[in-house]
Amino acid sequence: MQDSRSYVEKHQKRFLNELIDLLKIPSISADSAYKKDVINTADEVAKSLKDAGCDTVEICETDGYPIIYAHKIIDKDLPTILVYGHYDVQPPDPIDLWTSPPFEPVIKSTELHPEGAIFARGACDDKGQMYMHVKAMEFMTQTNQLPCNVKFMIEGEEEVGSVNLATFVKNNQEKLKNDVILISDTGMIAKDVPSITTGLRGLSYVEVEVIGPNRDLHSGLYGGAVANPINVLTKMIASLHDENNHITIPGFYNNVEELSLEERAEMAKAPFSLENYKKALDIEAVYGENGYSTNERNSIRPTLDVNGIWGGYTGEGAKTVIASKAYAKISMRLVPNQDWETITDLFKTHFESIAPKGVKVKVTPHHGGQGYVTPIDSLGYQAASKAYETTFGKKPIPQRSGGSIPIVSLFEEELKSKTILMGFGLDSDAIHSPDEHFGVWNYLKGIETIPYFYKYFTELKK
Ligand code: BES
Numbered sequence: 001m002q003d004s005r006s007y008v009e010k011h012q013k014r015f016l017n018e019l020i021d022l023l024k025i026p027s028i029s030a031d032s033a034y035k036k037d038v039i040n041t042a043d044e045v046a047k048s049l050k051d052a053g054c055d056t057v058e059i060c061e062t063d064g065y066p067i068i069y070a071h072k073i074i075d076k077d078l079p080t081i082l083v084y085g086h087y088d089v090q091p092p093d094p095i096d097l098w099t100s101p102p103f104e105p106v107i108k109s110t111e112l113h114p115e116g117a118i119f120a121r122g123a124c125d126d127k128g129q130m131y132m133h134v135k136a137m138e139f140m141t142q143t144n145q146l147p148c149n150v151k152f153m154i155e156g157e158e159e160v161g162s163v164n165l166a167t168f169v170k171n172n173q174e175k176l177k178n179d180v181i182l183i184s185d186t187g188m189i190a191k192d193v194p195s196i197t198t199g200l201r202g203l204s205y206v207e208v209e210v211i212g213p214n215r216d217l218h219s220g221l222y223g224g225a226v227a228n229p230i231n232v233l234t235k236m237i238a239s240l241h242d243e244n245n246h247i248t249i250p251g252f253y254n255n256v257e258e259l260s261l262e263e264r265a266e267m268a269k270a271p272f273s274l275e276n277y278k279k280a281l282d283i284e285a286v287y288g289e290n291g292y293s294t295n296e297r298n299s300i301r302p303t304l305d306v307n308g309i310w311g312g313y314t315g316e317g318a319k320t321v322i323a324s325k326a327y328a329k330i331s332m333r334l335v336p337n338q339d340w341e342t343i344t345d346l347f348k349t350h351f352e353s354i355a356p357k358g359v360k361v362k363v364t365p366h367h368g369g370q371g372y373v374t375p376i377d378s379l380g381y382q383a384a385s386k387a388y389e390t391t392f393g394k395k396p397i398p399q400r401s402g403g404s405i406p407i408v409s410l411f412e413e414e415l416k417s418k419t420i421l422m423g424f425g426l427d428s429d430a431i432h433s434p435d436e437h438f439g440v441w442n443y444l445k446g447i448e449t450i451p452y453f454y455k456y457f458t459e460l461k462k
């Protein structure tokens with residue numbers, strides 16, 4: 001095979017500039033003010049797939065944002081790889097905390113990325129990682145070495161729950177038929193510690209509302225005599241964890257898979273420095289469920305976190321008031337075998353049951369999805385492992401991630417194929433945060449590595 005490294009070296013300037021152009025479009029799926037931009041991004045992605053050598057490129061309309069489907073079928077008897085990614089991004093807020101504007105990409109060097117990193121919303125999650133696949137495709141078609149069939153499915157609603165993609169997948173089983181699904185939308189342990197993500201957590205996301213008196217009240221005239229919705233809400237939330245930081249919702253842990261001591265020992269072998277972890281976050285101590293390590297807490301254990309909480313007076317100065325309502329947004333990260341809809345019901349029943357008299361409680365489920373684990377003896381994993389070994393000179397480590405890509409479990413259910421998660425981001429790349437960035441080295445390394453996955457998967461499948 002002609003070396004992907006030399007091709008990447010030769011074209012790296014253009015590869016960077018093309019990604020920078022894509023990052024300039026604010027494809028924020030959560031905010032309808034950006035509708036035109038999201039749709040324009042879909043058009044740009046479609047064009048880039050055509051330019052990369054796909055024979056068929058379709059912009060598939062949905063009830064929400066379009067899904068780009070593209071393919072190149074070279075021989076029906078060869079295996080087919082389905083690449084998934086997303087072109088939508090998270091809102092950039094809080095915008096003041098960005099050191100450069102989120103949609104004006106710039107390359108700056110950082111401690112971990114001395115050769116430079118592209119700073120922009122979506123640089124790593126997921127435009128940058130998705131675009132690595134487009135450029136890897138370009139390399140394979142331009143040098144006549146695409147070894148198998150390839151299909152692309154790039155959506156614009158991942159950050160808002162992939163509701164329309166789920167319908168699309170259910171209705172297009174034949175079109176999406178494949179031997180393996182390949183995604184770059186996760187991370188790796190470190191630049192010199194390549195890893196393959198073998199697990200994702202599930203998610204249940206709910207919004208709660210505590211409703212007290214029918215109007216805001218003077219906190220002197222009424223304080224102490226009626227339930228204050230904010231006091232009640234915070235007390236209810238605090239009660240959701242016990243003194244060991246276990247979650248108190250009855251039945252919450254029912255189906256949680258307990259890893260064997262061997263499996264946990266295996267996990268603990270992955271290089272990790274608690275000191276560096278704390279230093280990077282400026283914290284004196286980590287915090288979490290008793291009996292588990294930091295890496296276990298953020299991957300194989302379920303969690304419950306408040307993501308936002310509001311109510312009452314938050315303006316300048318002081319206002320003496322008992323607000324009539326209080327709100328919070330709560331996410332629960334789940335592990336494989338916990339069913340997200342069951343957990344959502346358990347949460348709702350429990351949260352309603354602990355409300356004191358004097359308030360009403362409303363629980364509104366948002367989106368959710370199942371967790372995912374994939375074995376390391378599959379052909380896909382083996383092919384990915386060999387690909388990393390080729391370009392990193394090291395065998396990658398399997399790693400369970402704490403993040404969620406809910407559609408992955410649906411892929412397995414509906415399309416009956418395994419997903420391989422070849423992520424090239426770092427945890428420090430600040431996805432979803434101000435100053436999101438993606439290392440130039442990581443981006444180019446991804447483009448270099450992906451074609452080897454195609455090669456080895458095709459060879460192993462024979
Ligand atoms: N790419 C992320 C998920 C991710 C990041 C997994 C890093 C593993 C490592 C994805 O875009 C994402 O943000 N997912 C959401 C859930 C979704 C339903 C909004 C998440 O994990 O919060």
Ligand code: MN
Nearest residue numbers: 125126158185
């Ligand atoms: Mn993503």
Ligand code: MN
Nearest residue numbers: 090125159432
């Ligand atoms: Mn994301």
